[in-house]
């Protein structure tokens with residue numbers, strides 16, 4: 001009997017080998033922000049990264065997103081070795097493949113919701129219309145409102161719409177609900193879930209709300225710059241069931 005077809009196994013979108021980031025190497029102030037991380041992340045999953053403050057979550061996200069360089073080990077996006085890339089190539093990688101969502105939405109205050117998304121759709125190769133990206137995150141009404149006229153949850157959903165409008169393969173989210181109350185936080189999580197479900201976008205979410213782990217396909221726990229546990233959820237809850 002032949003072996004199961006390899007094509008049926010989900011492809012790894014990210015892979016790391018002994019990935020290391022040391023700040024102040026050789027000095028008294030040396031910090032091992034990442035200390036030999038080995039990971040394989042299949043595509044199309046919603047992945048939650050948990051761990052105490054300072055355990056290395058943002059450092060990993062920044063290296064996978066091409067915002068920062070490792071000091072040792074390797075990291076791949078598909079077959080692209082991120083750790084071997086020049087800054088110029090990393091910029092291109094980010095532009096072509098990655099969307100970012102941060103805790104503070106980083107919207108342009110003088111532009112409307114629609115215009116904030118159009119900033120990206122104007123320069124992307126195959127963007128979705130701004131209104132479509134905004135509808136996907138549940139924003140159909142206030143497209144011509146300015147950030148100051150929107151709730152925190154609405155602003156964060158505009159930031160997600162902006163990140164997904166260029167149809168990235170991965171969406172990297174650092175504390176996307178960190179500044180939100182439970183009601184608006186749920187709306188943001190539902191938007192992320194919808195993007196994962198609709199487009200199969202791989203989504204990595206750093207959070208300090210550990211209940212969000214129950215929404216994830218996969219949960220990665222960090223401590224002291226190391227991955228101490230990777231767990232795949234047998235079943236998942238919806239965004240509105242998350243406890244705050």
Ligand SMILES: Nc1ncnc2c1ncn2[C@@H]1O[C@H](COP(=O)(O)OP(=O)(O)OP(=O)(O)O)[C@@H](O)[C@H]1O
Nearest residue numbers: 023031032033051052053054055056057058059060
């Ligand atoms: N630019 C820097 N220079 C020196 N040390 C840094 C720098 N950036 C991060 N660190 C250190 O690296 C370690 C990992 O930081 P990182 O931000 O990745 O942790 P984290 O798990 O994301 O924390 P948090 O949950 O608080 O955001 C911490 O000890 C942090 O102080």
